[in-house]
Amino acid sequence: MKITPQASTPRAARNGGSVLVIVLWVCLGLVTISLYFANSMAYELRAADNRVSGISAEQAIAGAQRYVSYFLANYTTNGVFPTNANFSCENVAVGDAHYWIIGRNPNGDDPNNIHFGLIDEGSKLNLNYANTNALSYLPNMTIDFADAILDWRGTNGIVSLDYASLGYSPKNAPFETVDELRLVSGADINLLSGDDLNRNGVLDANEKDTTGTGQLNSGLIDYTTVYTREPNFHSDGTLLTNVNTLTQTDFQSVFQSANVSGATAMGKTIYGNIHPPNNAPANTCKGLVDFAVRCRNSGMSASDFANVYTNITTTTNIYIYGRVNVNTANEDVLTALFMGLNSGNEQQADADAQTLITYRGQNSTMLNSIGWVYDALGTGNATLKLLQGGDYLTTKSFQFTADIAAVGAYGRGYRRVKFIFDISDVTPKIIYRQDLSRLGWALGDKVRQTTLANNMQ
Numbered sequence: 001m002k003i004t005p006q007a008s009t010p011r012a013a014r015n016g017g018s019v020l021v022i023v024l025w026v027c028l029g030l031v032t033i034s035l036y037f038a039n040s041m042a043y044e045l046r047a048a049d050n051r052v053s054g055i056s057a058e059q060a061i062a063g064a065q066r067y068v069s070y071f072l073a074n075y076t077t078n079g080v081f082p083t084n085a086n087f088s089c090e091n092v093a094v095g096d097a098h099y100w101i102i103g104r105n106p107n108g109d110d111p112n113n114i115h116f117g118l119i120d121e122g123s124k125l126n127l128n129y130a131n132t133n134a135l136s137y138l139p140n141m142t143i144d145f146a147d148a149i150l151d152w153r154g155t156n157g158i159v160s161l162d163y164a165s166l167g168y169s170p171k172n173a174p175f176e177t178v179d180e181l182r183l184v185s186g187a188d189i190n191l192l193s194g195d196d197l198n199r200n201g202v203l204d205a206n207e208k209d210t211t212g213t214g215q216l217n218s219g220l221i222d223y224t225t226v227y228t229r230e231p232n233f234h235s236d237g238t239l240l241t242n243v244n245t246l247t248q249t250d251f252q253s254v255f256q257s258a259n260v261s262g263a264t265a266m267g268k269t270i271y272g273n274i275h276p277p278n279n280a281p282a283n284t285c286k287g288l289v290d291f292a293v294r295c296r297n298s299g300m301s302a303s304d305f306a307n308v309y310t311n312i313t314t315t316t317n318i319y320i321y322g323r324v325n326v327n328t329a330n331e332d333v334l335t336a337l338f339m340g341l342n343s344g345n346e347q348q349a350d351a352d353a354q355t356l357i358t359y360r361g362q363n364s365t366m367l368n369s370i371g372w373v374y375d376a377l378g379t380g381n382a383t384l385k386l387l388q389g390g391d392y393l394t395t396k397s398f399q400f401t402a403d404i405a406a407v408g409a410y411g412r413g414y415r416r417v418k419f420i421f422d423i424s425d426v427t428p429k430i431i432y433r434q435d436l437s438r439l440g441w442a443l444g445d446k447v448r449q450t451t452l453a454n455n456m457q
Contacts, residue, residue, distance in 0.1 A: 053097075053408025057415040060097035060406040065419055065430070068101070068118070068402045072421055072428040078310050079230065079396025080368075081120050081328055090116040091447070097413075098451075099406035100443055104201045104222070106328045107361055112214070114202050114444045121399035121420065122325035124225040125333055127181070128153055128174040129322030134340025137349075138223050139332055140194060145186045152184045161185045175226045177432065194219030199403075200442035223333055227399040227431065230320045231424045232313050240313040243291055244274060244284040258307040260300065269298045285314045287391030289384070292371040297379065302371050309369035314391065319424065323394040327367050331357055341386040352383040370395050398424040403436070405443055411451040416442060 067088075076082050089101035103117035125134055127149060135146035151161055152170050163170050163185060171180075181187055193199065195207050195217040203209060203216040211217050233239045241254060252267030260266055273294050275282055285291040291314060295305050313320075324337055334353035335346070343349045359376035360367055366375075370393060377384045387393060400423075405416040416439070420432040441448065 050412050053410065053413030054415060055413070056095060056097040056408035057099075057406040057413040060094040060099045060408075061404045061415055061417050063094045064092070064099045064101065064404045064406070065402065065417075068400075068404075068419070068421065069428045069430075072400065072423050076423060077235075079394075079398055081122075081325065081397045082118060082400075087117070089118070091450075094406075096409035097406055099404055100447065102200050102403040102405060102442060104330075106330050107357060112202055113446075114200055114442075119401035119403065120325055120328040120397045121225045121227045121401060122230075122323065122394065122397035123328035123330065123333060124223055124228075125324065125336060126228050126322040127178065127224050127226050130224075130336075131340050133342065134336045137336040137339040137346070138220060139218060140191055141220065142186075145184070145191065148185050149181070178221055178224055178226060179434070181220060181224075190219070192219045192221050194222070196222065198439040198442045199436065200444070202444065204444065218332075223336075225399070227420055227422065228322055228324075229422070229424045230323055230394060230396055230398055232315065232318055232320060234311075235426050241311050242314065242316055243270075243312050244282070244314055245316075246271070248272075254311070255308065258304065258311070260304040260308065262299075266295075266298065266300060270295060273298065286389055287314055287387075287393075288312075288370045289373060289393055290314070290388040292369070293374055293379075293384065293388055296371060296374045302366065302369075302375060305371040306369040309371065320391065320394075324392060325395060325397050326356060326370070326373060326393045327360060327395045328397065337392060338383050338386070341383075341389070341392070343383060343386060345382075348382065352377060352381065367395060398422065399431075407451065411448070414441060 071082065071087055075086060089103070092099050101116055101118065103115045104119050104123075105115040106120075106123055125138070127135075132143070132146045132150055135141060135149055136143045148161060152172075153174050155172055155174075161170070166185065168183070171183075175181075181192055189197075190210075195203055195210055196219060197207055198204065199221065201216070201218075201222070203214065209215075209217075241250075243251075246254065248268055248271040251271045252264050255263035255267050274284060285294065288309075291312065292305060292309075295308070296302070300308075324333060326334070329337075331350070331353045334356060335350045338349035338352060339346060356373065356376050359372070363372065366372055372395075373387070373393065374384065400421050402419045402421065403416070404419065405414070407414050414437065416436040418432075418434045418436055419430050421428050422431045423429075436442070
């Protein structure tokens with residue numbers, strides 16, 4: 001008997017279509033979930049890669065910090081500021097990472113390109129020793145804020161400013177860090193940082209040009225320090241020779257040891273200058289510039305004075321605080337310092353500051369003693385006479401900033417940390433550390449483009 005197949009009913013067709021739709025939805029869901037997890041894994045992989053790059057950059061900064069410490073321990077003698085001749089500070093490889101040490105150009109030329117190297121803290125005014133006049137003549141400063149700085153650090157307990165409205169009390173003690181300026185009444189970002197929001201020493205494309213000249217308008221943070229301390233002893237611990245306490249025989253012996261021409265006669269002359277005859281009061285030297293001027297006016301040559309300079313002092317203090325290194329200070333700092341001596345003539349102070357910068361740029365091999373200031377300004381110069389009245393200048397530095405920025409592989413994981421090293425006790429030690437990564441990219445477009453180009457090769 002022949003069996004005829006039954007035709008499918010409309011109900012069966014509907015059931016088959018529903019199953020197909022369900023299967024398609026399930027497939028779509030599975031595909032969506034797969035894509036979601038795949039995308040999440042891609043993001044996680046990228047995040048992990050960035051974390052690895054960040055760790056590499058941090059390790060590069062740690063390596064750079066140890067390198068700077070080693071360099072300062074082995075290549076700085078008698079407080080001479082180290083040059084970049086034997087110092088690696090730009091695009092230095094540490095594994096897959098690279099680091100740069102962001103510096104400042106004290107001569108002020110090429111202001112639109114980042115300078116790499118150590119920063120001399122001695123090139124700045126010390127907030128704990130500079131007077132109101134000196135502080136007020138720094139760029140962007142006002143008399144009111146200069147007074148507020150002295151009010152903050154004052155130890156007499158007298159406070160003329162109202163800090164109660166700010167929710168805290170004034171310190172009435174010396175500054176411990178430059179960033180403490182943020183707490184001083186009247187401080188704002190324009191005063192402290194100027195145009196240089198990322199503190200790299202140049203005017204970046206994203207920073208406002210407030211002067212309209214295309215030149216960087218730096219803030220107070222770039223001109224001041226609290227760390228300048230110069231030891232009054234040799235690296236072996238022996239004290240420097242105090243010229244104010246020497247006898248005539250001692251002077252002659254010191255000059256003979258330094259191979260000074262006519263040491264006997266010169267010793268007699270300088271001793272007589274400091275200790276006038278006929279029981280007159282002692283005419284002691286007020287500082288190194290004062291002693292240098294007396295020696296040069298007495299006929300001592302620049303080279304002979306340089307031989308004496310590294311061994312002498314004019315004070316019995318173990319450390320000397322607040323001196324400015326005339327070999328590395330920029331024009332603004334020198335002008336402010338000169339005005340702080342009650343110069344009263346800003347035009348003359350600025351001209352003398354520029355004279356010193358021009359001279360040291362043209363005579364870079366003759367800056368090994370403070371005597372070059374005499375040669376640059378000339379006898380009878382008004383600023384030189386003011387400098388003889390105290391202990392304001394030096395040519396030695398013992399505190400250095402290493403502003404280290406680093407990136408990992410492929411230019412990722414940017415990190416930046418500022419270290420301040422102190423070698424005034426011979427062995428380098430870190431006295432301040434600050435993470436500056438929050439300020440953003442500080443290496444400029446040239447480094448960014450070079451890094452990207454190298455990664456694509």
